Every structure is written in C-alpha cells, then in structure tokens.
Amino acid sequence: MDEKPSNGVKGLRHWRYDLSAGLQVALVSLPLSLGIAIASGAPPVTGVISAIIAGLIFPFLGGAYVTISGPAAGLAPALLSGMLLLGGGDLAAGYPLLLVAICLTGLLQILLAFMNAGRFAIFLPVTVVEAMLAAIGIMIILKQIPPLFGDLSPVAPTTVDSILKLPHTLLNIEPTVFLIGAVCLFLMFYLNATRRQWMKRIPPPLFVALLGLVLATVFGLETVYLITMPESLLQGGITVPAFGEVMNRPELWINLLIVVITLTLIDGIESLATIAAVDKIDPYQRKSNPNITLRAMGVSNMLSSLAGGLTIIPGGVKSRVNIDAGGRTLWANFYNAIFLILFLLVATDLIAMIPLAAIAAILIYVGWRLCEYKVFRKTYAIGRDQMVIFLITVGAILATDLLWGILIGMAAEVLMLAYLLTPSFRVVLTGRLSFSQSLELLARNFMGLFRNPIIKVHGDTRDGRPHYDVSVGSLVCFNLLPFDKLLQQLPEDAGLSIIVTESGRIIDHTAMEYLHQLQEESLRAQRPFELLGMEKYYQFTQHSLSARMHDAALVKREARLSARAEEMHQFARLHGLQFDPATLAELNAHDFVYLRRGDHKQERNVMTGHYRDWMLRAFDYSHTAAPDYYAEHQHTLVIVKPAEPVSGLPDMVLAPGHYLKSYLVNYQELELPESLGFPEGYRLYAPSTHDGVIAAAGRLRGFLARHPGVYLEVRKNAVLTFRPDRELEMPEGIEELLEIIEYCLEGSPSPADDNVSGADPAEEGAS
Structure with a gap:
C-alpha cells in the first residue's frame, strides 16, 4: 500500500x-x-x-x-x-x-x-x-x-x-x-x-x-x-x-x-x-x-x-x-x-x-x-x-x-548555563573588564536564557514559494517555546532559513536536538531548510548534538585528526574527493529505508565528490536502534548517484536474509528466479512487481556474488550499500563497495564466471 x-x-x-x-x-x-x-x-x-x-x-x-x-x-x-x-x-x-x-x-x-x-x-x-x-x-x-x-x-x-x-x-x-x-x-x-x-x-x-x-x-x-x-x-x-x-x-x-x-x-x-x-x-x-x-x-x-x-x-x-x-x-x-x-x-x-x-x-x-x-x-x-x-x-x-529531583535537575541546568556564560575572573584581574561590567555582562547573558531568542523575521519569495529568514540569538531549552510558536505560525510549505547570529552566546543540547528534528521534518516534507551561522560556534564534543558556544577563535583552530580520520582523508585525496571529519546529523536526503530506522543518527569522516562520473558520498555512520537505545552501531556507508538518471534502475532492496524486513512496509517480496544464481539467502523487495525490477536485480547479482553479505538499496536512482556484518571499512573495503557502479550501468553484464558463494543471512537488527 x-x-x-x-x-x-x-x-x-x-x-x-x-x-x-x-x-x-x-x-x-x-x-x-x-x-x-x-x-x-x-x-x-x-x-x-x-x-x-x-x-x-x-x-x-x-x-x-x-x-x-x-x-x-x-x-x-x-x-x-x-x-x-x-x-x-x-x-x-x-x-x-x-x-x-x-x-x-x-x-x-x-x-x-x-x-x-x-x-x-x-x-x-x-x-x-x-x-x-x-x-x-x-x-x-x-x-x-x-x-x-x-x-x-x-x-x-x-x-x-x-x-x-x-x-x-x-x-x-x-x-x-x-x-x-x-x-x-x-x-x-x-x-x-x-x-x-x-x-x-x-x-x-x-x-x-x-x-x-x-x-x-x-x-x-x-x-x-x-x-x-x-x-x-x-x-x-x-x-x-x-x-x-x-x-x-x-x-x-x-x-x-x-x-x-x-x-x-x-x-x-x-x-x-x-x-x-x-x-x-x-x-x-x-x-x-x-x-x-x-x-x-x-x-x-x-x-x-x-x-x-x-x-x-x-x-x-x-x-x-x-x-x-x-x-x-x-x-x-x-x-x-x-x-x-x-x-x-x-x-x-x-x-x-x-x-x-x-x-x-x-x-x-x-x-x-x-x-x-x-x-x-x-x-x-x-x-x-x-x-x-x-x-x-x-x-x-x-x-x-x-x-x-526533577526540579533540582532543572536548577542545575540553569546554573550550568549561567556558569558557562560567566566571564572568567581573569578578565577582571587583567583590567579588560571592571567588576561591575562583568556582573552586568553576566546578568545580560543570564536573562538571555529566558528571553525570546527571535531577533528578526524576513519573508520573501524564492523559486515561486514563500521563504522566511529567521535570525535568532542564544537558543536553550528555556527560551525555545516562543521560537517554536513562531515556526508553527509559518505556512507549512514555506522555505525556512534559521540564522544563528553572533549576538547569541550559546546553543544547548536540547536546542540542538530541536533543530535537528526540525531539519528532519523539513526534509521529509520536502520543505527547503537551511541552518546558517553554526560555523562560528565552538562544539563542546564531536557529538553532532552537543552544546555549542560562540567562539570564533576556537573554531578557527584546526583540530587534530584522529587515526581513522587521517585514513579516510588519505583515501579522499587519492580519489580527488572533498573530506570533512566533523560529526554531522544524518538527514537521509534520498529517503533510504535503512536510514529511517534508529535514533541519534550521525555521520562523520564524510567524503563527497565525483567518482567515475557518479556523485559519491561515503562516510562512517552511527546510530542507536531499539531496544538498545544507548548502544551505538557503526558501519561505513557508500551512496552513489549518477549525474544523469540511469534507466532500468528502479527502487528496490536486496538484503541478506530477512534484514530490515519489518521496515519495508511499502515493499513486497519478489521471488528471485533460480536461473539468476543469487547467493544463498538473498531476498528482493520492491514497491512494484514489474519485470524491470527482476532485470535490474539480475544486473546487480554479480556485485553480490563478488561481495556476499552486503546490503544494497536503490532509492530515487541513488544506490546505498554497506556490509551489515562489519563496522568501519578499511580503504580497500570502500574500494570494493564502489564496484557497485560497474553493475548499475545499463547493459552492464552479470558475469557468469563470478564465484557465487552463499552467505549466512544476516539477522534483522544485527546492525
């Protein structure tokens, strides 16, 4: 349905x-x-x-x-x-x-x-x-x-x-x-x-x-x-x-x-x-x-x-x-x-x-x-x-x-935010601020925690639809209500730009979660959305939803790359790709079924660019999944999309075993003909039953035969693949996953001499 x-x-x-x-x-x-x-x-x-x-x-x-x-x-x-x-x-x-x-x-x-x-x-x-x-x-x-x-x-x-x-x-x-x-x-x-x-x-x-x-x-x-x-x-x-x-x-x-x-x-x-x-x-x-x-x-x-x-x-x-x-x-x-x-x-x-x-x-x-x-x-x-x-x-x-206990916890949140906004006593001792000025600054920052964060709202028309630029200051849990009320009053189909200005001092963890949910909802509703100004806010940790404070000097300081980031950076340079080690919230622009599940979805060490005339996005992905909402699962994902749509590449999922079956609610399982010689245990799901799905699956059989156990999903002409039984891929593993491009091209052969080796079906939820 x-x-x-x-x-x-x-x-x-x-x-x-x-x-x-x-x-x-x-x-x-x-x-x-x-x-x-x-x-x-x-x-x-x-x-x-x-x-x-x-x-x-x-x-x-x-x-x-x-x-x-x-x-x-x-x-x-x-x-x-x-x-x-x-x-x-x-x-x-x-x-x-x-x-x-x-x-x-x-x-x-x-x-x-x-x-x-x-x-x-x-x-x-x-x-x-x-x-x-x-x-x-x-x-x-x-x-x-x-x-x-x-x-x-x-x-x-x-x-x-x-x-x-x-x-x-x-x-x-x-x-x-x-x-x-x-x-x-x-x-x-x-x-x-x-x-x-x-x-x-x-x-x-x-x-x-x-x-x-x-x-x-x-x-x-x-x-x-x-x-x-x-x-x-x-x-x-x-x-x-x-x-x-x-x-x-x-x-x-x-x-x-x-x-x-x-x-x-x-x-x-x-x-x-x-x-x-x-x-x-x-x-x-x-x-x-x-x-x-x-x-x-x-x-x-x-x-x-x-x-x-x-x-x-x-x-x-x-x-x-x-x-x-x-x-x-x-x-x-x-x-x-x-x-x-x-x-x-x-x-x-x-x-x-x-x-x-x-x-x-x-x-x-x-x-x-x-x-x-x-x-x-x-x-x-x-x-x-x-x-x-x-x-x-x-x-x-x-x-x-x-x-x-809850009231004490909320008081602790207020005191923590007030402490983070308190000027260091060093600036008073060194004469950069007088004692009275530091108290005045503290009072102003503290009151800002409860003041309406909206500075300016500007509406215009872009691409034939209304669009609103909303400039805000500090965003914390205690002043989100007027911000939320404003967003509820805007037209549902209007584009939205949230501009975090330099007059703001802090964005707490609760506000970061709110902004991420707003991004996800806008993407799901196909509503233009952008979040601007975050580049001048210092991130407390590598977690994408951690609190941030306005500090341009700290932001400009180049962070030392981890061993994993260095490894991915070298791979990106070798293939002429752009690389970003930052931790970002995953937004699922192509609406992949796999990326719908779980919570606290993040991507880091992101490589983007053109690879063999295809648009490539490869990254280390992490998420939590029920019932274990606090255990982080990690995989390296490869997403490729042709610069021009490829015919004969319909939406479908080729999964080892019953992997993710409960999430494929708009898909139906299609029987794979034995003549195609798919690895043992693979199942095909698609929104429709037309012959083109079976034909496209036949094209991809060779890839699954070379790399048994991979999960493969086609959605809106984009292809996602990864290995559910592995966590982070080594560079050679990413190279193997990128072979999917050869099998996606129309008229590409499904090699008869591929060594079709069976793989144990991955259990649903193994990731």
Missing part, C-alpha cells in the same frame, strides 16, 4: 496485521503489567486492568499510531511513594486514596491538553528527562532485590531505606526462591541479548514467567511467594477510589496535591518522550499529536482509577513489540486488550502460580535497561556539561523523590 495506515474505521482494513500484533503484545503485556502493579505496591490484577482499559480507550481517542499504552514501570516508584505517603506507611490504606490522586491526575491532564500544554514539554532539558529515567531504573532494581531473594518484609519507603535494607535481605535469603529468581534473571538478560531469533519466538518476559511457574510447581513453593489473584475479578479485583474519605480528611489534601503534581509531571514527561521515541521507529514515519495523546491519557487515567487501575502512559517496550510484529494502527492496542481479557477469564489460576521472584527478575531487567552503563556513556559522549547535570539529577532523585 502506498498510503500510510490511519486510525479509526479506515484502520480496520489492516486487521490481519493488527490482530497478530495485538496477540504478541498481549503475551508481553501480561507479565509486565503484573510486575508493574507489584512494583507499585498494588494488587497484581490492577496492572492487567489498567492495560485492558488503556487498550479499549486509546484507539478511539487517537493521538498516536503504533504506540501501545498501559501501566509503565517508569511510574511504579512514584505510585509506591504516593501510596505510602497517603496511607501513612500502610499500602492497603493508601491504595484507595492513591486512586483518587490518579483520577485527579487524569482530569488535570485533560485540562492541560485543552490548554495545549503539550508544547511546554519543550522547556524540559533532554538530559534531565533521561536522568529521571535512569534514576527510576535504579529505584526499580533496589525495590525488586528483596523479592528476588525471597525477602517479603514490608517495602522500604525511600531509596535510601532500600539501600540500608540490603544487608538484612542478604542475611535472610530463601535458597529456593533465590534459585528461581537467579535462573529467571539470567534468562532475561541472555534471551534479550542473543541474536538467535528462534530463541525469541516466545517473548522473554512470557518465557521467564512460564519457567518460574514450572519451577515453583516442581519445588512446591509456598503460596506466600506467589502472585495473589482474586477469586472473582468483579468482587475482589476492583477497588473503588476513596473520594468520601478524602473529602472528610482535610489533612490529606496537601499530600494529595503533591502526589497529583508528581504523577502529572512524570506521566506527562514520560508520555511525550515515549511517543517521540516511537515515532522515530514507526516504519511509516507518522507523527503523533502530543496534546491529543495527553488528552487520551487523561481520559484513560480517570477510567482506570474508577476501576481500581493504575496510571496509564504510552509504553516503549510494548510499542516496539507491536512494530516488530507488524502492527499498523492503534487497533493493535484494542486487540491487545481483548486478549488480556481472555487471559484473565481462562488463566487466572495459572497466573496465581507465577512466583514473585520471576516477576522481580523481569522488572530488574527493565530497570537495568533504563540505567545501564551505556546510558551514562552516551551522555558523556554528548558533553561533560551534560554528564554533570545527569549525575546531579540522578543523585537528587535518589536522595529525595522524583518531583524534587
């Missing part, structure tokens, strides 16, 4: 894809929902109730496309803290009161959505949000260590108490429970890390839960160590919010307000961050509406609380499962809810046999993915300034709570 699938009645035409995806999501959602409820201090069944309500409501309210909503591990620590706060340390007493807070949170979200408050998320520094998630991961792990070891003592109210409780837990291990938990924890890490796809046919969370059930039965584990399920869902599974008690106890109102603010803030931040992340891996490149999603979450939260359920937000793990399973619309979320209802009706007794240690193992893995060392490594690569803010935010959340 050429059109992008839409929600609503039109989306029902994709029911085969969404129904299959909904079943696979339900198999992951069931153990996760049970675990999230347990981690929140609530009855296990409430997690499943929340997921069911989310699935039944979200598809009818819209806002996203392939996002699966439900309870999320990220809110478990906040829910647990709120329950303890409102119940005076008693979880049973605090739960009905927490439901009131969840209902009020949903109402507040609906009001904020009507006020278009989703746009205010732009104020939040990206690093503070990522630090919040990392801190949540640490909190989840600390809370789940006791049940993993068989310690069923009351849950610790704070993170510090959880740490102090660890010696007691280690001294009171239940050997059988710990054995089950350790086996399940090992398998969670192993099954999620393995590249053997047949081992992932059963989702790891479901496999671990079922294995825990079997081991608990074999060892005769006592019921106190198993999940507790109500005998009747209607009579014992639904708790009603205690609205009457809240009204009659004014002393609860301040604590209730704190919980509502915390849940609203965390729910909103994580919801908006999740839908933005899911949009980046949506094969159809659709864009979610933050305010409609916020409203949908508000309605879902209100209904969930009335049925005794937990808070509901979009979930990254389940959304990824949905995409991988071929889900196309929000109906997959609806089918997920239907399957969960069936599970509750027919498998309640089996669910009650799952050990808490197995659920703890699942949650510890989820927590680890939020806070693993790669998260810290990625932040450090962006800049030391971001690492300082990251560590301060994580430490503040662990020492206090989520609300205060």
Whole structure:
C-alpha cells in the first residue's frame, strides 16, 4: 500500500496485521503489567486492568499510531511513594486514596491538553528527562532485590531505606526462591541479548514467567511467594477510589496535591518522550499529536482509577513489540486488550502460580535497561556539561523523590548555563573588564536564557514559494517555546532559513536536538531548510548534538585528526574527493529505508565528490536502534548517484536474509528466479512487481556474488550499500563497495564466471 495506515474505521482494513500484533503484545503485556502493579505496591490484577482499559480507550481517542499504552514501570516508584505517603506507611490504606490522586491526575491532564500544554514539554532539558529515567531504573532494581531473594518484609519507603535494607535481605535469603529468581534473571538478560531469533519466538518476559511457574510447581513453593489473584475479578479485583474519605480528611489534601503534581509531571514527561521515541521507529514515519495523546491519557487515567487501575502512559517496550510484529494502527492496542481479557477469564489460576521472584527478575531487567552503563556513556559522549547535570539529577532523585529531583535537575541546568556564560575572573584581574561590567555582562547573558531568542523575521519569495529568514540569538531549552510558536505560525510549505547570529552566546543540547528534528521534518516534507551561522560556534564534543558556544577563535583552530580520520582523508585525496571529519546529523536526503530506522543518527569522516562520473558520498555512520537505545552501531556507508538518471534502475532492496524486513512496509517480496544464481539467502523487495525490477536485480547479482553479505538499496536512482556484518571499512573495503557502479550501468553484464558463494543471512537488527 502506498498510503500510510490511519486510525479509526479506515484502520480496520489492516486487521490481519493488527490482530497478530495485538496477540504478541498481549503475551508481553501480561507479565509486565503484573510486575508493574507489584512494583507499585498494588494488587497484581490492577496492572492487567489498567492495560485492558488503556487498550479499549486509546484507539478511539487517537493521538498516536503504533504506540501501545498501559501501566509503565517508569511510574511504579512514584505510585509506591504516593501510596505510602497517603496511607501513612500502610499500602492497603493508601491504595484507595492513591486512586483518587490518579483520577485527579487524569482530569488535570485533560485540562492541560485543552490548554495545549503539550508544547511546554519543550522547556524540559533532554538530559534531565533521561536522568529521571535512569534514576527510576535504579529505584526499580533496589525495590525488586528483596523479592528476588525471597525477602517479603514490608517495602522500604525511600531509596535510601532500600539501600540500608540490603544487608538484612542478604542475611535472610530463601535458597529456593533465590534459585528461581537467579535462573529467571539470567534468562532475561541472555534471551534479550542473543541474536538467535528462534530463541525469541516466545517473548522473554512470557518465557521467564512460564519457567518460574514450572519451577515453583516442581519445588512446591509456598503460596506466600506467589502472585495473589482474586477469586472473582468483579468482587475482589476492583477497588473503588476513596473520594468520601478524602473529602472528610482535610489533612490529606496537601499530600494529595503533591502526589497529583508528581504523577502529572512524570506521566506527562514520560508520555511525550515515549511517543517521540516511537515515532522515530514507526516504519511509516507518522507523527503523533502530543496534546491529543495527553488528552487520551487523561481520559484513560480517570477510567482506570474508577476501576481500581493504575496510571496509564504510552509504553516503549510494548510499542516496539507491536512494530516488530507488524502492527499498523492503534487497533493493535484494542486487540491487545481483548486478549488480556481472555487471559484473565481462562488463566487466572495459572497466573496465581507465577512466583514473585520471576516477576522481580523481569522488572530488574527493565530497570537495568533504563540505567545501564551505556546510558551514562552516551551522555558523556554528548558533553561533560551534560554528564554533570545527569549525575546531579540522578543523585537528587535518589536522595529525595522524583518531583524534587526533577526540579533540582532543572536548577542545575540553569546554573550550568549561567556558569558557562560567566566571564572568567581573569578578565577582571587583567583590567579588560571592571567588576561591575562583568556582573552586568553576566546578568545580560543570564536573562538571555529566558528571553525570546527571535531577533528578526524576513519573508520573501524564492523559486515561486514563500521563504522566511529567521535570525535568532542564544537558543536553550528555556527560551525555545516562543521560537517554536513562531515556526508553527509559518505556512507549512514555506522555505525556512534559521540564522544563528553572533549576538547569541550559546546553543544547548536540547536546542540542538530541536533543530535537528526540525531539519528532519523539513526534509521529509520536502520543505527547503537551511541552518546558517553554526560555523562560528565552538562544539563542546564531536557529538553532532552537543552544546555549542560562540567562539570564533576556537573554531578557527584546526583540530587534530584522529587515526581513522587521517585514513579516510588519505583515501579522499587519492580519489580527488572533498573530506570533512566533523560529526554531522544524518538527514537521509534520498529517503533510504535503512536510514529511517534508529535514533541519534550521525555521520562523520564524510567524503563527497565525483567518482567515475557518479556523485559519491561515503562516510562512517552511527546510530542507536531499539531496544538498545544507548548502544551505538557503526558501519561505513557508500551512496552513489549518477549525474544523469540511469534507466532500468528502479527502487528496490536486496538484503541478506530477512534484514530490515519489518521496515519495508511499502515493499513486497519478489521471488528471485533460480536461473539468476543469487547467493544463498538473498531476498528482493520492491514497491512494484514489474519485470524491470527482476532485470535490474539480475544486473546487480554479480556485485553480490563478488561481495556476499552486503546490503544494497536503490532509492530515487541513488544506490546505498554497506556490509551489515562489519563496522568501519578499511580503504580497500570502500574500494570494493564502489564496484557497485560497474553493475548499475545499463547493459552492464552479470558475469557468469563470478564465484557465487552463499552467505549466512544476516539477522534483522544485527546492525
């Protein structure tokens, strides 16, 4: 299909894809929902109730496309803290009161959505949000260590108490429970890390839960160590919010307000961050509406609380499962809810046999993915300034709570920017500035962090379409809102030039991410876009999204090339190509399917120019890919395009095995005739089935035979090729990839004497 699938009645035409995806999501959602409820201090069944309500409501309210909503591990620590706060340390007493807070949170979200408050998320520094998630991961792990070891003592109210409780837990291990938990924890890490796809046919969370059930039965584990399920869902599974008690106890109102603010803030931040992340891996490149999603979450939260359920937000793990399973619309979320209802009706007794240690193992893995060392490594690569803010935010959340930790993190961002803009005391001592002048300069720079960054807007017409030049000063997270508001008011088809002037002092990491997303959206919409003036801003690190400060002297200082850059530079000089060692954000001008996937896409050591009368672009490419969003994958990519279009070179993908199959949504697989003699395992995908595709593939067979295992994609007469099983190519490897030009020319032979050697199909996602 050429059109992008839409929600609503039109989306029902994709029911085969969404129904299959909904079943696979339900198999992951069931153990996760049970675990999230347990981690929140609530009855296990409430997690499943929340997921069911989310699935039944979200598809009818819209806002996203392939996002699966439900309870999320990220809110478990906040829910647990709120329950303890409102119940005076008693979880049973605090739960009905927490439901009131969840209902009020949903109402507040609906009001904020009507006020278009989703746009205010732009104020939040990206690093503070990522630090919040990392801190949540640490909190989840600390809370789940006791049940993993068989310690069923009351849950610790704070993170510090959880740490102090660890010696007691280690001294009171239940050997059988710990054995089950350790086996399940090992398998969670192993099954999620393995590249053997047949081992992932059963989702790891479901496999671990079922294995825990079997081991608990074999060892005769006592019921106190198993999940507790109500005998009747209607009579014992639904708790009603205690609205009457809240009204009659004014002393609860301040604590209730704190919980509502915390849940609203965390729910909103994580919801908006999740839908933005899911949009980046949506094969159809659709864009979610933050305010409609916020409203949908508000309605879902209100209904969930009335049925005794937990808070509901979009979930990254389940959304990824949905995409991988071929889900196309929000109906997959609806089918997920239907399957969960069936599970509750027919498998309640089996669910009650799952050990808490197995659920703890699942949650510890989820927590680890939020806070693993790669998260810290990625932040450090962006800049030391971001690492300082990251560590301060994580430490503040662990020492206090989520609300205060986020506020402290934002204060740290303000202080960091103020420090970076503070004139060195050396200029005062040397008399270049008086003390009063330095204070005046500091105050002016500090106020600039919150002042409207727009200096001038000039509109004219270029190439028959409106074009706007927008001159700006310093751009940081705290002054992006008026800038964003202006861009929203411009015509969607108008060309845009963002001119970063010398009057600006700094562009922070959040603003760099915003500008990059603006570039990507403009390119996708075929809207002329250019970013000017960045050459006079000093880049903190080689990361393309690192913060930058205006410093012409530092920019002019020639950077020393790395060994890899020197190697690429020599290759470029040998072939008369231009070379740029800088790290740039990848923009995918030709709309290659391969370059659509992943996040934090960067190119460095870029070689451009003419090669054999073809336009060449070769570079070292890196990106992150789900589910491991913090691990960087690297390959050397070669893109060639003829100076004049070559006939008989249609859009297609020749991939080893099922590589990238889930992203080829507008392509269909074509059968390769055996007579062509393609290397074993190669598959051909194309948007159409005309004979020209097979003929063109036959021309390219010789290249694949000489270099088995390469990925080859033709898009808009441009050709991309690289080796998925290699990282960075040596110069001779790049020379081999450039041989593709010989096989792209019309009438080029497909050599019969090529040594066709089979290659093991690369597994999808291996890059």
